[in-house]
Amino acid sequence: MVDINQNHVSTQSAITELTLEFIASVNSALDEGKSEEAINLAKSLHYADLADLLENLGHTRREELVEALRDSFDPNIFAELDETVRERVIIQLGNSRVAEAVAELQVDDAIDVVEELGEDKQLKILASLPKNERALIEEGLSYPEDSAGRLMQRDFIAVSFEWSVGQTIDFMRDSEELPTDFFDIFLMDNEHYPVGTVPLGRIIRSNRNVKLFEIMRKHIKIIPVSMDQEEVAFLFRQRDLMSAPVVDNGVLVGTITVDDIVDVIHEEHEEDIMRLAGVGEEDDLYSAVIDTMKSRFSWLLIHLLSALLAAYVISLFAGTIQELVALAILMPIVATMGGTASIQTLTVAVRAIAMRELTPSNAYRTIGKEITVGVLNGLIFASIIGFIVYAWFDSALLGVVIGLAIIVNLIVAGFVGSSLPIILQSLGFDPAVASSAFLTSITDIIGFYVFLGLAASLLL
Amino acid sequence: MVDINQNHVSTQSAITELTLEFIASVNSALDEGKSEEAINLAKSLHYADLADLLENLGHTRREELVEALRDSFDPNIFAELDETVRERVIIQLGNSRVAEAVAELQVDDAIDVVEELGEDKQLKILASLPKNERALIEEGLSYPEDSAGRLMQRDFIAVSFEWSVGQTIDFMRDSEELPTDFFDIFLMDNEHYPVGTVPLGRIIRSNRNVKLFEIMRKHIKIIPVSMDQEEVAFLFRQRDLMSAPVVDNGVLVGTITVDDIVDVIHEEHEEDIMRLAGVGEEDDLYSAVIDTMKSRFSWLLIHLLSALLAAYVISLFAGTIQELVALAILMPIVATMGGTASIQTLTVAVRAIAMRELTPSNAYRTIGKEITVGVLNGLIFASIIGFIVYAWFDSALLGVVIGLAIIVNLIVAGFVGSSLPIILQSLGFDPAVASSAFLTSITDIIGFYVFLGLAASLLL
Numbered sequence: 003m004v005d006i007n008q009n010h011v012s013t014q015s016a017i018t019e020l021t022l023e024f025i026a027s028v029n030s031a032l033d034e035g036k037s038e039e040a041i042n043l044a045k046s047l048h049y050a051d052l053a054d055l056l057e058n059l060g061h062t063r064r065e066e067l068v069e070a071l072r073d074s075f076d077p078n079i080f081a082e083l084d085e086t087v088r089e090r091v092i093i094q095l096g097n098s099r100v101a102e103a104v105a106e107l108q109v110d111d112a113i114d115v116v117e118e119l120g121e122d123k124q125l126k127i128l129a130s131l132p133k134n135e136r137a138l139i140e141e142g143l144s145y146p147e148d149s150a151g152r153l154m155q156r157d158f159i160a161v162s163f164e165w166s167v168g169q170t171i172d173f174m175r176d177s178e179e180l181p182t183d184f185f186d187i188f189l190m191d192n193e194h195y196p197v198g199t200v201p202l203g204r205i206i207r208s209n210r211n212v213k214l215f216e217i218m219r220k221h222i223k224i225i226p227v228s229m230d231q232e233e234v235a236f237l238f239r240q241r242d243l244m245s246a247p248v249v250d251n252g253v254l255v256g257t258i259t260v261d262d263i264v265d266v267i268h269e270e271h272e273e274d275i276m277r278l279a280g281v282g283e284e285d286d287l288y289s290a291v292i293d294t295m296k297s298r299f300s301w302l303l304i305h306l307l308s309a310l311l312a313a314y315v316i317s318l319f320a321g322t323i324q325e326l327v328a329l330a331i332l333m334p335i336v337a338t339m340g341g342t343a344s345i346q347t348l349t350v351a352v353r354a355i356a357m358r359e360l361t362p363s364n365a366y367r368t369i370g371k372e373i374t375v376g377v378l379n380g381l382i383f384a385s386i387i388g389f390i391v392y393a394w395f396d397s398a399l400l401g402v403v404i405g406l407a408i409i410v411n412l413i414v415a416g417f418v419g420s421s422l423p424i425i426l427q428s429l430g431f432d433p434a435v436a437s438s439a440f441l442t443s444i445t446d447i448i449g450f451y452v453f454l455g456l457a458a459s460l461l462l
Numbered sequence: 463m464v465d466i467n468q469n470h471v472s473t474q475s476a477i478t479e480l481t482l483e484f485i486a487s488v489n490s491a492l493d494e495g496k497s498e499e500a501i502n503l504a505k506s507l508h509y510a511d512l513a514d515l516l517e518n519l520g521h522t523r524r525e526e527l528v529e530a531l532r533d534s535f536d537p538n539i540f541a542e543l544d545e546t547v548r549e550r551v552i553i554q555l556g557n558s559r560v561a562e563a564v565a566e567l568q569v570d571d572a573i574d575v576v577e578e579l580g581e582d583k584q585l586k587i588l589a590s591l592p593k594n595e596r597a598l599i600e601e602g603l604s605y606p607e608d609s610a611g612r613l614m615q616r617d618f619i620a621v622s623f624e625w626s627v628g629q630t631i632d633f634m635r636d637s638e639e640l641p642t643d644f645f646d647i648f649l650m651d652n653e654h655y656p657v658g659t660v661p662l663g664r665i666i667r668s669n670r671n672v673k674l675f676e677i678m679r680k681h682i683k684i685i686p687v688s689m690d691q692e693e694v695a696f697l698f699r700q701r702d703l704m705s706a707p708v709v710d711n712g713v714l715v716g717t718i719t720v721d722d723i724v725d726v727i728h729e730e731h732e733e734d735i736m737r738l739a740g741v742g743e744e745d746d747l748y749s750a751v752i753d754t755m756k757s758r759f760s761w762l763l764i765h766l767l768s769a770l771l772a773a774y775v776i777s778l779f780a781g782t783i784q785e786l787v788a789l790a791i792l793m794p795i796v797a798t799m800g801g802t803a804s805i806q807t808l809t810v811a812v813r814a815i816a817m818r819e820l821t822p823s824n825a826y827r828t829i830g831k832e833i834t835v836g837v838l839n840g841l842i843f844a845s846i847i848g849f850i851v852y853a854w855f856d857s858a859l860l861g862v863v864i865g866l867a868i869i870v871n872l873i874v875a876g877f878v879g880s881s882l883p884i885i886l887q888s889l890g891f892d893p894a895v896a897s898s899a900f901l902t903s904i905t906d907i908i909g910f911y912v913f914l915g916l917a918a919s920l921l922l
Contacts, residue, residue: 281810349739
């Protein structure tokens with residue numbers, strides 16, 4: 003008899019079993035050299051929680067735990083580990099142990115693990131794999147990175163659209179090599195081209211003599227192996243798909259299911275958010291200090307160059323500043339307002355492009371709207387700042403000068419913040435790389451130039 | 463006989479049928495007053511594409527098309543429309559037409575549409591609904607916003623874990639009110655508490671006399687109705703779930719499937735990215751100019767206050783700047799470097815918190831790492847900038863002063879950028895609101911103070 007009460011307890015507490023107290027217990031067991039106790043704790047976890055535990059432990063303790071788990075290391079942990087941590091664990095376990103684990107994974111997970119390895123390591127591990135797994139993984143690797151081909155599962159059920167429900171059920175009962183769990187049956191025409199899908203529920207509820215094409219979903223989306231995973235994810239989200247067939251040269255070669263898409267969506271969002279901030283994708287909590295430093299360095303360097311340009315613009319007005327030091331005091335206000343407004347506009351535009359809401363057909367309308375917003379907020383902030391400056395420095399004209407600079411800068415921010423990502427996109431670049439660097443340098447430079455230039459001609 | 467070739471054509475071209483040319487044709491049909499042609503074009507689209515088309519059209523043309531489609535308006539379009547556009551379409555179609563449409567939607571989609579309406583409109587539409595739908599929607603609305611209760615579907619199949627496969631299949635064949643498509647059968651104990659799930663594939667492949675608990679997935683995740691959707695999404699992603707049972711007071715009341723999670727993940731990411739940039743979530747391509755302006759305004763105002771503070775710090779050193787105007791020229795460099803480094807650190811930390819990688823158990827380690835990165839990049843950029851300044855202004859001491867300021871500022875950026883989101887999270891706030899405003903104001907103020915302060919004491 004099954005113990006039906008076990009779930010009552012475990013689900014009352016935290017979301018997962020990996021609580022902070024749990025991590026603390028593992029840490030202290032390792033501290034006290036009780037590796038037996040640590041192993042038992044670790045083994046009580048689901049593999050996804052165990053992967054999270056390994057990510058959470060410090061470097062030395064992680065190595066201790068991996069070593070202790072060496073012989074019983076669940077291959078599924080690899081698929082769940084963060085790349086940086088995974089690489090370290092792979093080095094620690096050694097090629098032959100890793101090859102054993104990879105052989106046990108599903109093909110799409112195995113590709114996920116193998117594709118991140120250096121070429122040398124990849125070849126060694128592939129060489130230690132059973133012939134069959136090796137061929138499937140190599141085929142997967144032959145498709146471009148981030149393509150549907152890399153993402154798809156090779157285990158699926160596809161039958162002729164002319165089969166009956168009864169025939170299909172008998173086929174599934176007799177077949178030995180079915181996927182563990184599956185939800186749709188794919189129908190092919192005589193040339194192995196997918197023509198529809200039948201959700202399993204419809205099979206169960208239909209009579210044995212019903213033909214599959216009578217109950218199939220006709221409006222399926224067929225995905226070419228080479229399609230970029232971002233486009234695949236868009237299709238799944240837009241059409242609320244559960245699964246889709248993948249074709250290579252018109253022949254059904256695999257399927258993608260929505261649970262694979264969840265990870266893709268995460269990856270793509272991460273890419274966007276990191277690019278907007280000017281951080282490399284490989285820059286995460288687990289990367290070594292030196293790698294993080296390098297990933298940040300190049301972006302800081304670009305910002306330095308743009309700051310130098312802004313400094314040069316200021317230097318053109320050195321004499322003006324010397325005569326009226328209030329200008330130096332007020333410069334950061336002009337820069338901050340322009341920079342903030344441009345990043346706001348940029349973020350909305352980048353997100354809209356990613357969601358395919360912003361397209362060439364409404365680009366002009368969007369840019370026009372952003373300019374209008376710039377004008378309106380420009381007028382309001384010009385009044386606020388102008389009044390503050392007038393009160394602070396007792397000069398109405400200085401208030402007018404900074405007000406005009408703010409208006410110009412917010413209009414520029416609206417225009418550049420919306421048009422730059424659109425232009426980048428139409429040139430085939432990722433609009434997120436536009437990022438703050440270019441934008442804030444443009445608003446800084448124009449802002450300083452207008453502010454100091456107006457001051458030089460109106461105030462002195 | 464089914465036309466099995468229809469798919470060959472449509473899928474060769476764009477990802478979806480809604481191409482730029484298509485939008486252009488609709489636009490020109492509406493321009494020329496050929497509403498019949500526009501309707502036919504629109505009706506040829508999948509409802510998700512039709513929703514995208516409506517979002518893409520200008521305000522007037524959208525109204526024309528909605529008017530033309532009034533009688534044949536597919537209710538599913540509502541669920542796919544962006545909130546701002548949806549609100550306008552709802553106003554245009556009127557309460558009774560909208561109530562008709564809502565009644566045809568699945569309960570979770572209906573809740574999605576109704577929950578965004580103003581209270582007044584909500585009551586009117588609920589009042590026009592059939593009693594049954596109304597009760598289900600009202601029950602859904604009684605759960606907190608963004609909770610599992612709002613997200614769940616009420617149509618699902620749940621049977622006793624003691625049933626046999628044969629019993630279950632007969633039940634499904636005989637039952638009239640099954641969900642259209644479903645993938646898992648939920649098993650309950652005698653108190654209606656979920657104890658496992660059986661994927662349909664296992665039912666088809668098992669003998670009729672096998673008991674369901676023998677083939678069930680035991681390690682399921684049970685979700686309380688009140689769980690926040692962000693936590694639900696985390697569970698689905700971490701455990702690669704396809705579906706999960708939702709319980710209210712220990713009784714199975716609904717299910718959540720992974721395709722609902724795809725939208726949640728999008729929403730949560732959007733929230734993060736928008737908050738980091740200081741833009742309201744309601745600020746999208748379709749919101750009116752005045753709403754966009756308001757959404758940006760408050761953030762700009764916060765930035766203005768922080769810029770005023772920075773300006774005040776500079777004003778303390780007005781005399782120093784007057785004597786050495788090079789300081790005014792170089793100030794933007796100090797500010798830019800600190801601001802950029804702090805945003806990089808912040809973004810990595812916010813993302814890691816969202817992914818539950820950054821927890822109290824590794825917080826100190828992370829902050830320590832970020833400070834180290836700040837020291838290292840600080841040293842490198844201090845040398846680069848110091849040398850440039852020395853060459854530009856022919857003053858080694860000025861180079862040393864700005865170099866020191868850069869080092870201090872990058873260390874502050876690493877410390878504040880990583881610890882601020884951690885502190886916010888532990889206080890129960892969304893770490894993403896930390897955002898650039900607070901951070902760049904801190905690095906600006908400290909940067910200016912150190913730079914000008916050092917200059918005042920060392921150079922004059």
